[in-house]
Amino acid sequence: MGAAWIALALGLALCASAEQQQQHERISGSAGDVLEDDPVGRLKVFVYELPVKYNRKVLEKDPRCLTHMFATEIFVHEFLLGSAVRTLNPEEADWFYTPVYTTCDLTRNGLPLPFKSPRMMRSVIQYISNQWPYWNRTEGADHFFVVPHDFGACFHYQEEKAIERGILHLLQRATLVQTFGQRYHVCLKEGSIVVPPYCPPQKMQAHLIPPSIPRSIFVYFRGLFYDYGNDPEGGYYARGARAAVWENFKDNPLFDISTEHPITYYEDMQRAIFCLCPLGWAPWSPRLVEGVIFGCIPVIIADDIVLPFADAIPWEEIGVFVAEKDVPKLDTILTSIPPEVILKKQRLLATPAMKQAMLFPQPAQPGDAFHQILNGLARKLPHDRRIYLNPGEKALNWSSGPPGDLKPCKRNTLDRESRNWHQLLQLLRHWCRVLLF
Numbered sequence: 001m002g003a004a005w006i007a008l009a010l011g012l013a014l015c016a017s018a019e020q021q022q023q024h025e026r027i028s029g030s031a032g033d034v035l036e037d038d039p040v041g042r043l044k045v046f047v048y049e050l051p052v053k054y055n056r057k058v059l060e061k062d063p064r065c066l067t068h069m070f071a072t073e074i075f076v077h078e079f080l081l082g083s084a085v086r087t088l089n090p091e092e093a094d095w096f097y098t099p100v101y102t103t104c105d106l107t108r109n110g111l112p113l114p115f116k117s118p119r120m121m122r123s124v125i126q127y128i129s130n131q132w133p134y135w136n137r138t139e140g141a142d143h144f145f146v147v148p149h150d151f152g153a154c155f156h157y158q159e160e161k162a163i164e165r166g167i168l169h170l171l172q173r174a175t176l177v178q179t180f181g182q183r184y185h186v187c188l189k190e191g192s193i194v195v196p197p198y199c200p201p202q203k204m205q206a207h208l209i210p211p212s213i214p215r216s217i218f219v220y221f222r223g224l225f226y227d228y229g230n231d232p233e234g235g236y237y238a239r240g241a242r243a244a245v246w247e248n249f250k251d252n253p254l255f256d257i258s259t260e261h262p263i264t265y266y267e268d269m270q271r272a273i274f275c276l277c278p279l280g281w282a283p284w285s286p287r288l289v290e291g292v293i294f295g296c297i298p299v300i301i302a303d304d305i306v307l308p309f310a311d312a313i314p315w316e317e318i319g320v321f322v323a324e325k326d327v328p329k330l331d332t333i334l335t336s337i338p339p340e341v342i343l344k345k346q347r348l349l350a351t352p353a354m355k356q357a358m359l360f361p362q363p364a365q366p367g368d369a370f371h372q373i374l375n376g377l378a379r380k381l382p383h384d385r386r387i388y389l390n391p392g393e394k395a396l397n398w399s400s401g402p403p404g405d406l407k408p409c410k411r412n413t414l415d416r417e418s419r420n421w422h423q424l425l426q427l428l429r430h431w432c433r434v435l436l437f
Ligand SMILES: *[C@@H]1O[C@H](CO)[C@@H](O)[C@H](O)[C@H]1NC(C)=O
Pocket: 129, 130, 131, 132, 133, 136
């Protein structure tokens, strides 16, 4: 009981002073890049005009694509069409953008299917390389693609399969904008831009509570600890880290942790000091964005994670990083953080620029995640002259990759694949654990 009271008192004190001390400061990440940089004037992007079957038609078929956590691929397109960095003259473009919605193929239950993505991507690259001279000039090295699915351009929802596939060969020279970030992983290409998952800004805003309400919860977490369906023996899911949280702290009064997802989830995060962000099957989850938006210090438990916009956001200063093997010491680690350090983190989290960088609002706003993507692209300029191939020179092999990817995208093959019950069941399970954690 004593511990809970200390937490309450600490929460009250911290909350009040964080509000008072909030001030405007320019924020920069590990590479020293600044969150408030303005990309306008630093790059020009040419947006390919594509047949609607690659984007609008796909979305028309299933408008639910606008709200799932991979909706970034659609919103980036809309944003770029109206952006000041867009050029209609491809000759003066620094970057070429191909608006293809490879993640917008949902099952009846609303779960994204990645089966079609490789063929759709190959098909669209074929199209742009035939219609314009720019792809062949560099074979994609001055092109960027948004690939927000679990393992990015590896295009599979299961990690072993994703690793086996690797990044789609045709994208190997392109810059990828993706949510998946884990160092030393075949699905994270050097030079990729890691972005946050899409979290609906209006929905989060609707749950804001007055900042004067004290943070009376010390540690908060809602989600799975075990995934019995996919990992009956235990130990694979979250590499055991979530199980360790539960086993060690289920009875600790400082830890408000449970598998039950309350309707007050967003409000609870605003009443907590620390929010656990452990890996699940993937290293990231929307909790990271929620932590930042709701001012709850993210406790990141995912070795080798690459966080969104890490070059511009000082994650080390905002969050707390706990090695997966140190989970049993989580209570000691968190209670020994000095109050002034907690205050500093809360002050940084309270900065509007930090929250803005995590969101994809409509309409876009200065410093939001769209602008951070552009900043990332601008920082990669000028292109190395060596990306330009000699006329007739080839760097990519169009026939490499799993045979299934090379086939034209025929509807009946895909339907047969989706009708495969085992696969569908696995997919369902996968998405249940991602969406309902
Ligand atoms: C680009 O190269 C491919 C074959 O590698 C060729 O079929 C296509 O016509 C070329 N595109 C242009 C615009 O010349």
